[in-house]
Amino acid sequence: MTAPAPAPFPWELPADARIVALVFRRSEAERSATAVDAIATSIARRRGRTLVLNTESGPSPLDELAGASERADSGGMAEFLGGQAGLAGIAVRRADCPYVYLPAGRVPEGVVGLLESAALARFVSRVKEQDGTLFIAMSDRGRPSDDLLGLLDGYIAVGSAPPEDHGMRCYGHVPFESSEPAEAGEPDESSVAPEAKPVEDAAEPPPEPEPQPEPEPPAEPEPRLESEPEPDAAPADSPPAPAKARGRRPRGPLVAALVIAALAVGNLWAYRNGWFDRAFSRFGSMIGGSEDAPAAVADDTQLDDTQLDDTQLGDTPSDDTQSDDISSGDIPPGDVVPEDLPQPPDDAAVAAAFESAAERPYSVLLGSFVDPAEAAERMAEIRDLRGDVLYVTAPTTVREVRYQRILAGAVATEAEAAALMEELAAVGVAREANPWLLRPVSFAYDLGVFAERPEMEARIAELASLGIPAYSLETALDGMPVFRVYGGAYEDEAAAAPMRDALEAAGETATLIARRGDAAPSTP
Structure with a gap:
């Protein structure tokens, strides 16, 4: 309408x-x-x-x-x-x-x-x-x-x-x-x-007028003998001549130069004091x-x-x-x-948003490796096979032997974990589809909350430089994604002990909490 x-x-x-x-x-x-x-x-x-x-x-x-x-x-x-x-x-x-x-x-x-x-x-x-x-x-x-x-x-x-x-x-x-000319006088x-509108602030000085073209200098007077008297009146735009000026050069070029210099100084003063800036901003x-x-x-x-x-x-x-x-x-x-x-929401608001997010206690175990280099090599292989899944590295100890576990996904139910396992087995990421690989790893270390993705990614990169494998889950706050960085995925506090020791050695303090939020593909 x-x-x-x-x-x-x-x-x-x-x-x-x-x-x-x-x-x-x-x-x-x-x-x-x-x-x-x-x-x-x-x-x-x-x-x-x-x-x-x-x-x-x-x-x-x-x-x-x-x-x-x-x-x-x-x-x-x-x-x-x-x-x-x-x-x-x-x-x-x-x-x-x-x-x-x-x-x-x-x-x-x-x-x-x-x-x-x-x-x-x-x-x-x-x-x-x-x-x-x-x-x-x-x-x-x-x-x-x-x-x-x-x-x-x-x-x-x-x-x-x-x-x-x-x-x-x-x-x-x-x-x-307007494509039509204005009426005469309008x-x-x-x-x-709005050039044609009145100036909005009468207290401000008006903009400097555009400099007018310089008038041509007056014609040079004919040479006079020293005995000739000076003319009674000098030109209006010339400075008064000294009473006894004799043999002087013509003053026309000097006057023009002085006028130009004065205009330049005036324009520079107006520019430095913001007259042009205020006038231009007001008129667009x-x-x-x-x-x-x-x-x-x-x-x-x-x-x-x-x-x-x-x-x-x-x-x-x-x-x-x-x-x-x-x-x-x-x-x-x-x-x-x-x-x-x-301004983005503060950390307290982001943390509160995660408290109301759903828990993600299940993941699929893809392998356990004693050699960290072998675990890293396998991680690179599975990312090439299926890159749109969250992968987690979680160091743990079994019968006093330290392993690097690789887990996939962070889902809410065992049925969801089973469906993910079938998909991963079909493309060779999981070696087999075995119910034993469905792990209830509800807990992870809280390594910070972030309102923006670049900050979250920077935190994960910082932890990686300290030898701490980390990942993120996300939830929504006012419709915008916010993030929490986690370390590891564990059944209980005892299983999480190796990650706790690694964090302490790196000077990081963290709390073991329930994993909450939605999974996104992990970055290498």
């Missing part, structure tokens, strides 16, 4: 507008990218902690404009929502840009798949709960899911996209430049950036240089305390900017820092 034509976008949003869709026609993607960038820049200058999510599968014009061309072919948000990457690993912030950009990346099922993702709706909900501002750029080719639609506070129509009656507020329309208000004119601006890839590392923040660079936050959005003296405009992004 088509809604009445909306009013022009006033380049302001209500305080309660936090999740806003920017709707454009797919055929106008290139021109719409400029409008999306202008809208997000204008709002982010006032609010801070602003994100732009592109739901168009990359590469797209918005990817290029936001400085994310190199990330366009990566997993992007699709990879983050699937738990394969952390948010900071996909976020990009152009050096001259106040907002954080989240590319869609390669979405196999297309834009509709990303918009209908339940995980995306939960991510948007998290942004809203943390008082961030999120713009979702979407074309008319896709429609958000009902869950996502319920989270949107409103939308802005871009270009010739028709306003739709979604049962939510339309904050205005940002047309492209300003044209149809352009993307900064877009013209966006293609040359380098992109900064998100990094979780701490920033140098000597770097300047946006305020020191001449951007004065408005009164409605959250005080904790920009920390004092730490955020240069080209870096994405954790405060710019929705």
Whole structure:
């Protein structure tokens, strides 16, 4: 259902507008990218902690404009929502840009798949709960899911996209430049950036006017004898001549040089004091240089305390900017820092999620080896035969002989373990299908909980460097995967003693707990 034509976008949003869709026609993607960038820049200058999510599968014009061309072919948000990457690993912030950009990346099922993702709706909900501002750029080719639609506070129509009656507020329309000339004496208000609108903050100094072309220097006067008197009046743009100047060179070139130098100094002063930056950000004119601006890839590392923040660079936050959005003296405009992004759940929340996850007490015994090298060789062989199964190495002692057990899977029932054993025997991973190989190994050492996959994988790699074989199980928290790293799989505490000794020797402290969570394929 088509809604009445909306009013022009006033380049302001209500305080309660936090999740806003920017709707454009797919055929106008290139021109719409400029409008999306202008809208997000204008709002982010006032609010801070602003994100732009592109739901168009990359590469797209918005990817290029936001400085994310190199990330366009990566997993992007699709990879983050699937738990394969952390948010900071996909976020990009152009050096001259106040907002954080989240590319869609390669979405196999297309834009509709990303918009209908339940995980995306939960991510948007998290942004809203943390008082961030999120713009979702979407074309008319896709429609958000009902869950996502319920989270949107409103939308802005871009270009010739028709306003739709979604049962939510339309904050205005940002047309492209009108194809018809404006009436004589009337300003044209149809352009993307509001140049024709009044300056919003009268207290700020107006932008410096463009330098006018230098007038040609006056013609050189004819040579005079020393006895000739000076003319009564000098040219208006020349400095007064000394009373007894004799035999001087013509002053026209000197005057022109002084004027040029004065203009250069004035422009440099205006630039250093942020006049140009404020004017360009307010009018959206900064877009013209966006293609040359380098992109900064998100990094979780701490920033140098000597770097300047946006305020020191001449951007004065408005009164409605959250005080904790920009920390004092730490955020240069080209870096994405954790405060710019929705924060993942803390360890306590992840641990609580595992407490409600189902136990996984059964695994299939694939072999026991006295020689660790032989066990590693067999592990490599079975991964080649069937790589989509979780494999666990669990050192244990039987009749005072230490073995390296290799187990497969982490399932809830003996019947599930039997079915897995049959599958593995069929491809040669299990030597035989024998009920004796179904092991009730309910317990493992807790080696940490993690909200993001890269952190979990780094922990497993760290333990491997200490000689500790580890693996992970996962569960869901607010619809997003979270992880717990385990060591070993045992029937009881006595069987787990060799793993306990190895952890203590490596300086690790861990508790033997029940295994909970869903199994995912293990990594070599």
